[in-house]
Amino acid sequence: MTLRPIKQIIPALETSDGAGVRIRRSIGQHQNIRLDPFLMLDEFGSDQPQDYIAGFPSHPHRGFETVTYMIEGHMLHEDHMGxxxxxxxxxxxxxxxGRGIVHSEMPQQEAGQMRGFQLWLNLPAAEKMKPAGYRDIQPEEIPDVHLDGARLKLIAGNIEVDGTIVSGAVTGGSTDPLYADIHMEPNKAITVPVSDQLNAMLYLYDGDATLQHQADRKPLKLSAATILGDGNQVRIEAGDQGARLLLIAGKPINEPVVQYGPFVMNTREEIEQTLRDYRDGHLTA
Incomplete structure (x- = not known):
């Protein structure tokens, strides 16, 4: 068993998206800053309504998947499929x-904390034009995995715990994604198995923690994507404040990526066709 080291740290940059929603973007802040198969990771969080109230009005996508995880707040999704x-x-x-979707994500509160994450997960060329789909996953559908001193909310993928495989709310798919929200008690340590076939990263969003590799311990940076190197285990130690962090992993696609805003294809010609489809009203046909 081999512990994964830190390979790269990508601090999130403050920016805005949608109709002016303030976000922190790590993966995807530039088109050459990605972790195959992940295109983008945004953290949004504010208790100031002016930072989020305008939301994300109706807009299109093609060629990938989005995973929105709400920690605090209330957001309404609507799309062209009803x-x-x-x-x-x-x-x-x-x-x-897939082939195309037009949707909106609008806050349903006028005050209070709005906090969460949006992850963009690429699709291989063979699946980019498949029919669009949507799944609304309620909190009670997400398994809780209890370890000594920690709790994992397993949104996607499978994790082995004491010889038993625990499956998340979403499993399978060509990129076999793993997505866990880890809550750690102060000064506790956990080891999580992560297949060496997957690219992996951590994102610390509360508290403090270090990553252990052999005899070394290196601190995780708050609000940054920590890209992990090769191995099949991740060893995390929480500090005095405890820690909350995301563990995200997926099987690389190893295909060219050409992105134009909300459209992600494999070639420039496919992007140009996508723009024509959107202009002519055929994006979702």
Missing amino acids: NRGDLKNGGVQWMTA
């Missing part, structure tokens, strides 16, 4: 843009 998802504390919206 789906309507009420995303609340602890819930997840898993949307497959």
